[in-house]
Amino acid sequence: MDSVLCSQDEITEFFDSFGEDARGCNAVLLLPLDKTLTLLGVQFREVWSASREIRRGLPTFKTAQKMLSEDPASLSLSSVKKRLHMTPLPRGALQFAKYQLGNGYSVSTVVHWLGFLEHAAFSTPVVLEYWQEKLYQISDLSGVGIRSVSRHHDRYLMYTSAEVVEHLGCPASRHLMADLLSEFKNDDEIDRDKRVGQLMAADAFSVLLRLAAWLIAEAQIANWDWEVSENSHNSVHAAWAIPKWCGSAQSWSNPMEHALEKLAKASGWSGKKQKPVTYLGKVWAEAEDMPESSKIRLLRNWVQLKPSRPSFKSMQNLVRVCFDLAVKARHELPADVVVAYWQGACWFRFAETMAILVRDFQKDGWSTDLIASMMSVYESEYRTARALMGKPIND
Known part of the structure; x- marks a missing residue:
């Protein structure tokens, strides 16, 4: 048995144990993986084709693209079962999906990210534990927290004051969002205001920058002896790439x-x-x-x-x-x-x-x-x- 990826039998057995009452939800704070690849100028088709060379059982690119790009809130549980059944799933991601479904919701974008970080990005246990905790918090906020209130105004208040948003989001967005929300009289005004979207986007891009920082820091430590020999071990790598x-x-x-x-x-x-x-x-x-x-x-x-x-x-x-x-x-x-x-x-x-x-x-x-x-x-x-x-x- 593969020690990292679940077998298809394991995935099937897991999903067969659940009913159809879980609801699909969009994730806060996280851009979908395919959009992140596009941001980096990476063609998802090329990545998927290379992956299929390694794992022949993967679905076609067309199917994978639909899996990642379709609005999660429009997916039924049966559709989620079918699509995850076709995809290699790290055990940590499977446990994450189990956690979500057990609480009556599914936020596939967060599961995708955990699978990526667990299987393809981070290798240091403390890093995986750190980000796993944050992804569980994002999951609960997306699937339970902001859905527990009906008014958009109250949802945004809950979002901007959430611990994980304060920790991972853009610092300036916190007080700016609170000030903006105090100006609005109804939900329609919030939906029409461009500034709210900018603040939400600033939070999402801040999360990507934080992930990049962890990836590069881990790579620096992995080459520690060389870094020390070059006297670069006390530098913030790639800081020059951040606009000032x-x-x-x-x-x-x-x-x-x-x-x-x-x-x-x-x-x-x-x-x-x-x-x-x-x-x-x-x-x-x-x-x-x-x-x-x-x-x-x-x-x-x-x-x-x-x-x-x-x-x-x-x-x-x-x-x-x-x-x-x-x-x-x-x-x-x-x-x-x-x-x-x-x-x-x-x-x-x-x-x-x-x-x-x-x-x-x-x-x-x-x-x-x-x-x-x-x-x-x-x-x-x-x-x-x-x-x-x-x-x-x-x-």
Whole structure:
């Protein structure tokens, strides 16, 4: 028996023990996994196809897409049974689903997240325990708490004052939401007000930033000896990828500029004569035997976030060129260098995603203070993660 994933017999036996009285509910605080992948520029089709190569029994991409994208509140329990029966389910997620159904509701988005964190993301027990507790709290708030009151106004009050929302959401959203709710006279006004949606979105993106902080902190600790040897063990990794507001310039920093500058320095850029984009464009063009002008223009477009997002493969190719130059200058390429290429490209994508978010938030009319508050959670959560994993940052 697989020690991590449940067998189909186990899943069938579990669901057959329940009736049809559980109701499907939408999750608060959490974006669905497929939307999170889209946010990161990852094609769900590619991820699912790769997974099917490993586990031949998975349903088709079309079926999986419907499973994740359909409104959970519109699903019957029989539909949930059918779809989960077709999907490999970690035992922790199965117990989570059992907990939900035993309490008369189903919040599939939260189950998906627990399954992902348990099976594909975190490996440290203290991290899994920390996030499992938070997901159970989100589950109860979504399926029981806010549904125990009928007025939208009261639901929002319950939501914004919930312990898990205060802990994981955007700090600025708490007092802003309370002030907003005091202005409304009826539920229709709340539903029409764009600011409420912005505050809810700020909470959801704050949760993703906190998850990213834990993932990156865990990866840093996993390479602890190397981090100590490089004297980087007391740094907040990827802090450069978080946009920062400059009051004097009245503008946000661009993480893509920082990403390219870091790659340029790693590959030998001295910081003189040429800008990082020009230097990297020439290095990349030489490695791939292409005209310099095309690569320089491509990198300028990346910085300006136009006309479309770079492919992960393109990012990985640039990282490979820069990493090879950096490592060869010190010693031979390590055996696991391909993993380093992939990790470097992931950091690059993270920086690009953060730059896009700030651009889009500004276009949507978000206040600078709300964006800044949301961005601030990354470093604070990173420090929390390091401390709970037994490796606090010593400033």
